[in-house]
Amino acid sequence: MKQYFLGVDVGGTKSHAVISDETGQVLGFGAGGTGNHEAVGFEGFSSVLDSVTRQALAMAGLEHQALTAIGMGIAGLDWPNDEPLHREVIERLGLHAPMTLVNDAVIGLIVGSRTGWGISVVAGTGSNCRGRDQNGREGRVSGVGHWSGEYGGGGDLVRRAMHSVTKAWVSRGPETILSPKFVEHVGAHDVMDLLEGLSRGRYHLHSSAVMVVFEAAREQDPVAIDALRWLGCELGSLAVGVVRQLHFEELSFDVVLTGSVYKGSPLIAESVGQTVHEVAPHATLVQLTAPPVVGAVMLAMEQAKINHIPLRDQLIQSSNRMLSNEGHMLKPSE
Structure with a gap:
C-alpha cells in the first residue's frame, strides 16, 4: 500500500x-x-x-x-x-x-545534516540554534534575540557596526569607513545628522544594512572585520550551548549553517568553526544547500x-x- x-x-x-x-x-x-x-x-x-x-x-x-x-x-x-x-x-x-511539529530551525538541520542529527545555527534577519541527537532529543537556545544575550542575526550585526560608528564619533574607538558608508546609506549629511536622525526616527536602519558592513569588510576596514568575527563567535557560542546540552563534545557531527548572513563573508563561518571546535573538535561545518x-x-x-x-x-x-x-x-x- x-x-x-x-x-x-x-x-x-x-x-x-x-x-x-x-x-x-x-x-x-x-x-x-x-x-x-x-x-x-x-x-x-x-x-x-x-x-x-x-x-x-x-x-x-x-x-x-x-x-x-x-x-x-x-x-x-x-x-x-x-x-x-x-x-x-x-x-x-x-x-x-499522525504529525510532528518542530521549530523551523529543526527541519533545516534534518535535511542539512548528512546523518539527520547534529546542530543547526541560523543567521538571517535574526538568529536561532537547535540541536538533535541520534534519538531525536532536542537542545536549544531561547531564540528570542538580543535581550536574552543571544546575537547572530543581520540586525545584530548592524547594531554592532553602529556602536562602532558612535564610538568613533565620540573618540571612544578607532575611525572606521563604516561611518561615511552609513551616512551615505541613509542619505544623511554627516555622522551627527545620522545619529540624530536615527535617535529621532527620521532615519531607519533595517537588517538589509548588513550589506554596508560586508562592503566595508571587503575593503579591509578593521572595525568591520572585527564586527563580522564577533558575529561568528556569538553564533558559535549558541552552538556551544547546545553541544553541552546534548553532550556532543566528543562526537563527530554536522553543524548546519543556515541563512543569508553567511553569504556575506566567509569570516563569519570561519569564526563559528573556531568557537565550536574549542569545545567539539570533531564537528564539521556544512552549509545548507x-x-x-x-x-x-x-x-x-x-x-x-x-x-x-x-x-x-x-x-x-x-x-x-x-x-x-x-x-x-x-x-x-x-
Whole structure:
C-alpha cells in the first residue's frame, strides 16, 4: 500500500508544502507567504497552512485522508505552550494524520545534516540554534534575540557596526569607513545628522544594512572585520550551548549553517568553526544547500519508521526538479 508524507515549512517570510511517497518521489508542492503567528496571528497561520497544503494535495491528486504522516517546521513555535495552540488550528483544517511539529530551525538541520542529527545555527534577519541527537532529543537556545544575550542575526550585526560608528564619533574607538558608508546609506549629511536622525526616527536602519558592513569588510576596514568575527563567535557560542546540552563534545557531527548572513563573508563561518571546535573538535561545518521543507518530509517519514537518510538525495533532487518545472525553484531558507 502506497504511503504519502506531507512536509510543511511555515516560515517568517515564506511557506512551502511538499508531498512525497515512501520512495522519495515528490508528487505535490505548494507555496505561500509568512505563517508565523507572531507576525500574522493564528488566523494568518491557518490561512497560509491551508493554502499551501491544498496546493500540494491538488498537485499530487490526493485527499488529506490519504496522508500517512505529517511533519511541520513552524516559525514561532518556540515554547511548549505554543504547540497545543498550533495543533488546534491544524485539527480544524482537517489534518488528522499522525504529525510532528518542530521549530523551523529543526527541519533545516534534518535535511542539512548528512546523518539527520547534529546542530543547526541560523543567521538571517535574526538568529536561532537547535540541536538533535541520534534519538531525536532536542537542545536549544531561547531564540528570542538580543535581550536574552543571544546575537547572530543581520540586525545584530548592524547594531554592532553602529556602536562602532558612535564610538568613533565620540573618540571612544578607532575611525572606521563604516561611518561615511552609513551616512551615505541613509542619505544623511554627516555622522551627527545620522545619529540624530536615527535617535529621532527620521532615519531607519533595517537588517538589509548588513550589506554596508560586508562592503566595508571587503575593503579591509578593521572595525568591520572585527564586527563580522564577533558575529561568528556569538553564533558559535549558541552552538556551544547546545553541544553541552546534548553532550556532543566528543562526537563527530554536522553543524548546519543556515541563512543569508553567511553569504556575506566567509569570516563569519570561519569564526563559528573556531568557537565550536574549542569545545567539539570533531564537528564539521556544512552549509545548507537543500530546501528546508524536505526536512519536514523526512520528519514525517520518521513516524512511519522509514529510514529517510538513503532517500535524502532523491528527495532533494525530486523536489528541485518539480519546483524548477513549476517555476518555483526552492532555495535554502534565508
